[in-house]
Amino acid sequence: MAHETHAKTLPAQLGAPAIVDVLKMRALVIAAIFSVIALILALLGQAQDHLGWDHLLRAWLLGLVLTFGFAVGGLALLMVQYCSGGKWGLLLRRPLEAMSRTLPLVFGYWVVVAIFMKRLYLWAAVTDVKAALASGWTNEAQAHAIEFKRPMLNPLSFTCVSLLCFAIWGFYAWRLNTLGLKRDKDSADTTPFWIKKFENISGPGIPVYALTMTAAAIYWVMSLDPTWYSSVYGLLFLVGQGYQVLALSIIVVLMLSNDEPYRTILRQTEQHDLGKFTFAFVMLNIYLAFGQFLIIWSGNLPEEIPWYLDRIRGHWGIIITLDFIFHWLIPFTLLLSRDLKRNKKRLIWVCRWMIFAKAFDLFWLIEPNFKDAARNLHFSWGILEYAAMPVAMVAFWAAYFCMQLKTRPLVQTNDPHVAEILEPEHVQA
Amino acid sequence: MPAREGTYGLLAEFDTPSDLVRAAQQARLDGWRRLDCYTPYPVEEAAEAIGFHRNKVPLLTLVGGLMGLAAMFGMETWVSVLAYPLNIAGRPTYSWPAFLIPAYEWTILFAGLSAAFGMFALNGLPALYHPLFNAPNFRNGATTDKFFLCLEALDPKFDLVETRAYLTTFAPVSVVEVEY
Numbered sequence: 001m002a003h004e005t006h007a008k009t010l011p012a013q014l015g016a017p018a019i020v021d022v023l024k025m026r027a028l029v030i031a032a033i034f035s036v037i038a039l040i041l042a043l044l045g046q047a048q049d050h051l052g053w054d055h056l057l058r059a060w061l062l063g064l065v066l067t068f069g070f071a072v073g074g075l076a077l078l079m080v081q082y083c084s085g086g087k088w089g090l091l092l093r094r095p096l097e098a099m100s101r102t103l104p105l106v107f108g109y110w111v112v113v114a115i116f117m118k119r120l121y122l123w124a125a126v127t128d129v130k131a132a133l134a135s136g137w138t139n140e141a142q143a144h145a146i147e148f149k150r151p152m153l154n155p156l157s158f159t160c161v162s163l164l165c166f167a168i169w170g171f172y173a174w175r176l177n178t179l180g181l182k183r184d185k186d187s188a189d190t191t192p193f194w195i196k197k198f199e200n201i202s203g204p205g206i207p208v209y210a211l212t213m214t215a216a217a218i219y220w221v222m223s224l225d226p227t228w229y230s231s232v233y234g235l236l237f238l239v240g241q242g243y244q245v246l247a248l249s250i251i252v253v254l255m256l257s258n259d260e261p262y263r264t265i266l267r268q269t270e271q272h273d274l275g276k277f278t279f280a281f282v283m284l285n286i287y288l289a290f291g292q293f294l295i296i297w298s299g300n301l302p303e304e305i306p307w308y309l310d311r312i313r314g315h316w317g318i319i320i321t322l323d324f325i326f327h328w329l330i331p332f333t334l335l336l337s338r339d340l341k342r343n344k345k346r347l348i349w350v351c352r353w354m355i356f357a358k359a360f361d362l363f364w365l366i367e368p369n370f371k372d373a374a375r376n377l378h379f380s381w382g383i384l385e386y387a388a389m390p391v392a393m394v395a396f397w398a399a400y401f402c403m404q405l406k407t408r409p410l411v412q413t414n415d416p417h418v419a420e421i422l423e424p425e426h427v428q429a
Numbered sequence: 430m431p432a433r434e435g436t437y438g439l440l441a442e443f444d445t446p447s448d449l450v451r452a453a454q455q456a457r458l459d460g461w462r463r464l465d466c467y468t469p470y471p472v473e474e475a476a477e478a479i480g481f482h483r484n485k486v487p488l489l490t491l492v493g494g495l496m497g498l499a500a501m502f503g504m505e506t507w508v509s510v511l512a513y514p515l516n517i518a519g520r521p522t523y524s525w526p527a528f529l530i531p532a533y534e535w536t537i538l539f540a541g542l543s544a545a546f547g548m549f550a551l552n553g554l555p556a557l558y559h560p561l562f563n564a565p566n567f568r569n570g571a572t573t574d575k576f577f578l579c580l581e582a583l584d585p586k587f588d589l590v591e592t593r594a595y596l597t598t599f600a601p602v603s604v605v606e607v608e609y
């Protein structure tokens with residue numbers, strides 16, 4: 001075919017460019033600065049209302065959920081692209097692998113939550129339900145829910161279920177990562193075998209991920225309010241992880257695109273595709289979030305509606321309105337534009353904004369669970385922790401991610417998509 | 430308006446999209462403005478090569494979508510608040526969360542219809558006649574596996590002999606003269 005004549009060739013050097021080291025150093029500096037700020041804020045908060053360390057832990061939980069989303073969400077998207085195929089998948093494969101290899105750090109973050117469980121979770125703190133009710137620590141609904149859900153919500157099952165989930169994610173991350181390297185060492189005639197092999201691992205992995213991720217979301221976040229439940233909660237987190245992982249993937253790919261090998265393999269077509277994919281998750285995210293709200297609002301049941309009232313009344317209405325604007329309206333209206341999706345500079349800013357919006361949404365989900373903040377949004381030094389601790393944690397995570405990114409070549413070569421991605425853009429049908 | 434007659438243009442046929450894109454880029458560089466590409470599937474680079482410009486379809490879609498939103502939200506508000514107020518489980522008659530879903534559906538519906546019909550209208554469709562279909566190779570190839578570049582007679586640079594020689598330099602499969 002004539003168009004073969006002006007196909008590009010893969011650069012000889014496929015390793016991560018030097019900018020990854022620069023970014024790693026930058027992330028470490030940010031992490032150090034914000035850790036100090038978080039510590040100061042905790043001390044100030046402690047002096048102000050004795051909630052400084054509690055706020056630090058709540059913000060820590062936000063950081064855990066966010067980095068968990070990157071690591072395990074990255075693992076999930078890695079499995080999805082092995083099953084779906086597509087050139088975008090080849091483009092993201094190594095960054096997603098690197099995300100999945102950050103799981104040990106996320107586990108470390110989780111250990112802190114597990115150690116200080118009693119300060120975060122009401123069901124862990126209350127051992128004697130009757131005494132807690134009598135002293136006014138819990139209300140009747142909470143006392144009933146804690147007692148009724150005791151078989152599920154207790155420190156032992158929290159720990160066991162979380163450990164099991166980490167073991168399963170770890171297994172999939174280890175399997176896909178080691179085989180990913182082995183695949184590149186093999187000759188080209190083994191490609192069909194490897195494609196099948198990865199499909200067979202990833203296919204069952206996706207429902208397993210959905211179940212374990214749901215369990216983690218329920219234990220780590222939903223159980224902060226022991227009285228409340230929502231059957232769409234896991235799906236909401238799943239879509240949220242797609243939202244943040246795609247945003248992060250685009251950032252990574254675009255930041256790498258000034259140097260080889262991404263300068264050669266990143267075409268506008270795939271960048272545009274990733275933008276469209278992200279747009280779909282923005283839509284799906286608001287669809288589920290609003291669906292949950294509409295159903296609970298329509299039902300107006302005393303078991304369910306307080307959760308929303310905690311998050312709307314007492315000035316929280318401002319936060320949920322901003323959340324709607326930040327999390328949906330801004331990315332939605334911007335990503336509608338075809339030109340923006342094809343413009344590197346603008347697309348990367350929208351994706352950065354989306355990660356901030358995700359954190360903002362988690363703030364709205366987490367903070368009103370606590371008695372001092374429910375239906376009462378007020379300023380304290382402690383609440384500023386949400387702008388310090390998660391930044392430090394994500395920055396540490398980013399440094400770790402950069403480290404992982406450097407450990408292997410950025411393009412998987414034993415894949416038929418490599419030839420396709422090197423073709424000019426108009427050869428697409 | 431009298432029936433147009435004479436030559437519509439010269440149609441060059443190519444086997445691959447790459448050849449078409451290269452020819453189209455060169456023709457545009459050489460000053461051709463009345464030219465068009467015809468491909469069996471969308472080839473974005475070909476559109477860009479001949480100076481793809483903005484059209485009014487996005488605006489029509491936006492206006493259509495906003496009209497759908499306003500129409501449905503307005504209708505629901507009018508029905509529930511003014512025309513037929515009902516007490517449903519003690520909720521306020523102006524229950525905007527419940528109105529959002531149909532209003533959203535109508536936004537999508539109107540936007541989609543505006544985009545589709547707006548695109549047809551701006552394309553000049555339905556057209557019962559187009560001179561290019563006089564070329565047999567176009568009839569057979571344009572929707573299957575051939576790529577065409579047409580330099581139109583309306584372009585001031587057009588000259589039957591010179592333009593044919595010019596197109597031949599791109600090594601097309603054939604160059605056909607198309608009559609109105």
